Amino acid sequence: MKALKKNVWASASGEADDQEPPLPYGGIVQAEVNLQQPCPPNQVTQAFITNRFPGTSQADWNNWHWQLRNSFKSIKDLSTFLHLSQDELAVAGQNTNLPIRITPYYASLLSKFNPDHPLRKTVVPVMDELIMSKGEAEDPLCETHDSVAKCLVHRYPDRLLFLVTDFCSAYCRYCTRSHMVAKDKNHIIKRNDWLQAINYIKNHTEIRDVILSGGDPLTLPDCHIEFLLSQLRAIPHVEIIRIGTKVPAVLPQRITPALLRILKKYHPLYMSIHFTHPDEITPEVKKACNMLADAGIPMGSQTVLLKDVNDDVPTFKKLFHELLKVRVRPYYIYQCDPIPGSGHFRTPVEKGLEIIQGLRGFTSGYAVPHYVIDAPGGGGKIPLLPEYVIGRNDNGLVLRNFEGNEYVYPD
Ligand SMILES: *Cc1c(COP(=O)(O)O)cnc(C)c1O
Numbered sequence: 128m129k130a131l132k133k134n135v136w137a138s139a140s141g142e143a144d145d146q147e148p149p150l151p152y153g154g155i156v157q158a159e160v161n162l163q164q165p166c167p168p169n170q171v172t173q174a175f176i177t178n179r180f181p182g183t184s185q186a187d188w189n190n191w192h193w194q195l196r197n198s199f200k201s202i203k204d205l206s207t208f209l210h211l212s213q214d215e216l217a218v219a220g221q222n223t224n225l226p227i228r229i230t231p232y233y234a235s236l237l238s239k240f241n242p243d244h245p246l247r248k249t250v251v252p253v254m255d256e257l258i259m260s261k262g263e264a265e266d267p268l269c270e271t272h273d274s275v276a277k278c279l280v281h282r283y284p285d286r287l288l289f290l291v292t293d294f295c296s297a298y299c300r301y302c303t304r305s306h307m308v309a310k311d312k313n314h315i316i317k318r319n320d321w322l323q324a325i326n327y328i329k330n331h332t333e334i335r336d337v338i339l340s341g342g343d344p345l346t347l348p349d350c351h352i353e354f355l356l357s358q359l360r361a362i363p364h365v366e367i368i369r370i371g372t373k374v375p376a377v378l379p380q381r382i383t384p385a386l387l388r389i390l391k392k393y394h395p396l397y398m399s400i401h402f403t404h405p406d407e408i409t410p411e412v413k414k415a416c417n418m419l420a421d422a423g424i425p426m427g428s429q430t431v432l433l434k435d436v437n438d439d440v441p442t443f444k445k446l447f448h449e450l451l452k453v454r455v456r457p458y459y460i461y462q463c464d465p466i467p468g469s470g471h472f473r474t475p476v477e478k479g480l481e482i483i484q485g486l487r488g489f490t491s492g493y494a495v496p497h498y499v500i501d502a503p504g505g506g507g508k509i510p511l512l513p514e515y516v517i518g519r520n521d522n523g524l525v526l527r528n529f530e531g532n533e534y535v536y537p538d
Pocket residue numbers: 280281282283286287288338508
């Protein structure tokens with residue numbers, strides 16, 4: 128019953144109606160896609176366009192500026208295409224921590240009728256967001272405390288986060304940076320903050336790895352991205368640059384040939400992409416990932432473990448297999464941070480361990496990321512593993528393998 132509820136695309140019967148065809152997983156293979164041409168919308172998305180944006184040209188739909196301009200930003204906007212539950216409707220007029228923002232593309236993937244649909248839960252607020260639970264804090268990771276310049280978080284010895292914008296094309300309801308994103312209504316880029324941050328990096332020769340994050344760096348215009356990358360690349364001790372983003376999942380139209388021409392100039396450039404659920408891996412997303420991979424960008428995924436969204440082994444296995452097919456290597460599973468109003472999203476830590484245990488040995492090692500807790504109070508990422516070391520006997524170290532069998536290593 129649980130599986131039925133969690134994946135409406137898989138349940139042709141049940142509450143889902145026949146206007147919601149299954150998402151075309153694996154529908155289009157790379158060979159059939161011309162990477163230079165915009166992608167024709169997948170079946171589900173096409174039905175949504177016809178319904179909600181009739182007459183919209185493919186050129187407009189594939190234009191990321193059009194996607195941002197036409198994003199859904201209120202419960203009232205959402206009610207124009209979703210059958211909202213009482214719980215979702217009740218949020219209207221309430222003061223949530225984060226504003227609502229969903230691109231038309233991502234909106235097209237949400238179940239119209241089922242408020243329990245995984246993707247819908249990640250972007251449509253519910254009243255639980257207003258409930259503060261024990262241990263929750265505005266800035267649980269104490270990033271403000273670690274900030275050396277206004278938009279830098281320098282916690283580790285050789286690398287730092289550079290928060291280049293407070294804007295995202297979609298606001299995830301469990302956002303770890305809910306304390307800082309979307310706080311400035313005009314999202315004015317403060318050039319001085321950037322210059323100050325770049326100066327700090329220049330003066331700290333121990334920094335060999337800079338992670339552009341935010342907000343979402345890929346929502347910046349091409350010229351701003353080029354400015355940041357060129358400034359950082361000009362610093363001799365900066366060896367690698369990374370971009371942390373959810374854009375390939377929520378706004379794949381942003382991955383244009385023009386953007387790739389810029390990114391390619393600043394190698395070695397890595398990308399960490401926030402993926403949540405296999406329903407996100409549409410033909411559009413596959414194409415965006417393939418374009419990034421062809422531009423020579425090594426990609427890793429970051430996934431937050433979320434209750435009733437992705438908290439079981441089959442969902443993670445499917446997601447990671449789909450990602451590996453488009454050359455994205457699963458990198459981290461995060462325990463959900465205790466931001467205000469996140470109680471309904473958080474699972475016990477046991478759940479994360481169960482997921483790692485269900486993957487390791489049962490599928491490619493490439494599909495097994497690190498499960499980490501970002502320690503409240505600013506301790507950084509701490510990895511957790513199921514117990515594989517049983518103890519010691521006279522012959523050495525007693526280990527347990529993925530099938531539960533014991534082996535002794537003569538240590
Ligand atoms: C996650 C994070 C990093 C990067 O960590 P890696 O394990 O190197 O990917 C760097 N700085 C901060 C503050 C972080 O939260």
